[in-house]
Amino acid sequence: MSHVKKEPSLSVIRELARTFQAFEQLSAFHIRQMDLTPPQFDVVATLGNTPGMSCKELSEKTLITKGTLTGVIDRLIEKGVVSRCAQEQDRRSVMVALTAQGEALFQQVFPAHIAYMKTAFDLLEPADMEELCRRLSQLRAAFNQVLEQKKHEIE
Amino acid sequence: MSHVKKEPSLSVIRELARTFQAFEQLSAFHIRQMDLTPPQFDVVATLGNTPGMSCKELSEKTLITKGTLTGVIDRLIEKGVVSRCAQEQDRRSVMVALTAQGEALFQQVFPAHIAYMKTAFDLLEPADMEELCRRLSQLRAAFNQVLEQKKHEIE
DNA sequence: TCAGTATAGTTCAAACTAGAACTAGTTTGC
DNA sequence: GCAAACTAGTTCTAGTTTGAACTATACTGA
Numbered sequence: 001m002s003h004v005k006k007e008p009s010l011s012v013i014r015e016l017a018r019t020f021q022a023f024e025q026l027s028a029f030h031i032r033q034m035d036l037t038p039p040q041f042d043v044v045a046t047l048g049n050t051p052g053m054s055c056k057e058l059s060e061k062t063l064i065t066k067g068t069l070t071g072v073i074d075r076l077i078e079k080g081v082v083s084r085c086a087q088e089q090d091r092r093s094v095m096v097a098l099t100a101q102g103e104a105l106f107q108q109v110f111p112a113h114i115a116y117m118k119t120a121f122d123l124l125e126p127a128d129m130e131e132l133c134r135r136l137s138q139l140r141a142a143f144n145q146v147l148e149q150k151k152h153e154i155e
Numbered sequence: 156m157s158h159v160k161k162e163p164s165l166s167v168i169r170e171l172a173r174t175f176q177a178f179e180q181l182s183a184f185h186i187r188q189m190d191l192t193p194p195q196f197d198v199v200a201t202l203g204n205t206p207g208m209s210c211k212e213l214s215e216k217t218l219i220t221k222g223t224l225t226g227v228i229d230r231l232i233e234k235g236v237v238s239r240c241a242q243e244q245d246r247r248s249v250m251v252a253l254t255a256q257g258e259a260l261f262q263q264v265f266p267a268h269i270a271y272m273k274t275a276f277d278l279l280e281p282a283d284m285e286e287l288c289r290r291l292s293q294l295r296a297a298f299n300q301v302l303e304q305k306k307h308e309i310e
Numbered sequence: 311t312c313a314g315t316a317t318a319g320t321t322c323a324a325a326c327t328a329g330a331a332c333t334a335g336t337t338t339g340c
Numbered sequence: 341g342c343a344a345a346c347t348a349g350t351t352c353t354a355g356t357t358t359g360a361a362c363t364a365t366a367c368t369g370a
Contacts, residue, residue: 010272012284013178015291020175021218022298023168028358029302037325037358055349063176068327070350075325092335092348116305117165123297128290129167135287136170142278143177147184150271183328192328192355210319223357225320230355247318247365 012139030116034109039064039072041109044081044098048106052085052097081105167294185271189264194219194227196264199236199253203261207240207252236260 024038031041042062047053055073059066073096076082081102087093098106121129179193186196197217202208210228214221228251231237236257242248253261276284 010269010276012276012288012291013272015288015295016171016175016178017218019291019295019298020171022295022302023171026298026302026305029305032359039326056347063172064326065328066349067329067351071326090336090348092333094349114165117168119304120297120301121165121167123300124293128293132287132290132294133167133170135283135290136167136174138279138283139287140170140174140177142275143174143181145278146275147177147181149274150181150184187329194356211317219356220358221319222321222359226356245318245366247363249319 016139026120027113027117030113034112036109037072039068040076040081041113043069043072043076043096044102044106045110045113047082047096047098047102048110050097052095054087054093055096056093058096076102171294181275182268182272185268189267191264192227194223195231195236196268198224198227198231198251199257199261200265200268202237202251202253202257203265205252207250209242209248210251211248213251231257 028038031038034041036044039062042064043058046058046061053061055066055069058064059069062069064072073082073084077084080099082096083099085095085097087095183193186193189196191199194217197219198213201213201216208216210221210224213219214224217224219227228237228239232239235254237251238254240250240252242250
C-alpha cells in the first residue's frame with residue numbers, strides 16, 4: 001500500500017493510501033451488511049439505470065480488470081442479480097445487465113449506500129472537496145503520464 | 156473501487172479511487188521489474204534501516220492486515236529476505252527483520268523505487284502537494300470518525 | 311490465585327487481484 | 341481474399357485480501 005517511507009515529497013503517497021484505505025473500510029463495512037462484496041456492489045451500481053453494457057465497458061467504469069470481472073459476474077449470476085447475453089453485431093462481445101431481481105436490489109442498495117457515505121461528506125466543506133478533486137486529478141495525470149513514458153522505455 | 160456514480164459530493168471518491176489506482180499501477184510496474192510484489196516491497200521498505208519489529212507493528216505501518224502478513228512474510232522467508240525470531244519478553248510476539256541478503260536487497264531496491272516515483276512528483280509543485288496532503292488528511296479523518304460511529308451503532 | 315479478558319500470530323474459506331496465455335471473432339492492408 | 345494484426349472474454353497461476361475462528365501467551369482484578 002504505502003510503498004514508501006518518509007522522503008519529503010512522498011508523504012503524499014502515504015496520505016493517499018491511508019485515505020483510500022479509510023474510505024474502503026467505511027464503504028465495505030456497509031456493503032458487507034447488505035450481503036455484497038465491494039466489487040459486486042460496484043458492478044450493480046454501475047449497471048443500475050442502464051440497459052446493460054459489455055464487459056469491456058464495465059471494466060473501464062469499475063476499474064476491475066477483465067480477468068477479475070469474469071469471476072465477479074459469475075458470482076452475481078449465481079445470485080440471480082445479473083445476466084449475460086450474447087451480442088448479434090459483435091459475437092466476441094457479451095452484454096451484461098441487471099435482472100429484474102438485480103434491478104430491485106439496486107433500488108434498495110444504491111440509495112442506502114449513498115446516504116451512508118454522505119454522513120462522512122457532511123463533515124466537510126463542499127469547496128474543500130472540490131479543491132481536493134482538482135489536486136487529485138493533477139496527481140493522477142502525473143502518474144499516468146509517467147507510466148506511459150516508462151512503458152515505452154522498456155521496449 | 157469506485158462504489159459510486161455521479162452524485163455531486165461523491166465525485167471525490169471517484170477521483171480518489173482513480174488516483175490511487177494510477178499510483179498503484181505505476182508503482183507496481185516498477186516493483187514487478189525488481190521481482191517483488193507490492194506488499195513484499197512494502198515489508199522490505201518498512202524493515203529497512205530498523206533492527207526489525209513485531210508483526211503487529213509491521214502490520215500498522217504497511218496497512219497489511221495480520222492474517223495477510225503471515226503469508227507475505229512466509230514468501231519473503233522462502234526468498235531468504237527476512238527472518239522470524241522468537242521474543243524472550245513476550246512469547247506470543249515474533250520479531251521480523253531483514254537478513255543480510257534482505258539488507259542488500261533493500262539498499263538496491265528502495266532508492267531505485269524512490270527515484271522512479273520521483274519522476275512523477277517532479278511534474279508537480281511542492282506547494283500543491285502539501286495542500287493535497289492536508290485535504291486528504293481531512294477526508295480521512297471524516298471517514299474514520301464515521302466508521303467508529305457506525306461500528307458503535309451496530310451493537 | 312485463578313477466572314476472565316485481552317493480545318499476538320496463525321489458519322481458514324471465500325473472494326478478489328494482476329498479468330499472461332489462450333480462444334474466438336473482427337478488422338486491416340496489401 | 342486472405343494473412344496479419346487487433347480485440348473481447350475466459351482461463352490460469354500465484355499472490356493478496358478480508359473477517360472469523362483458533363492457539364498460545366500475557367495481564368487483570370476480586
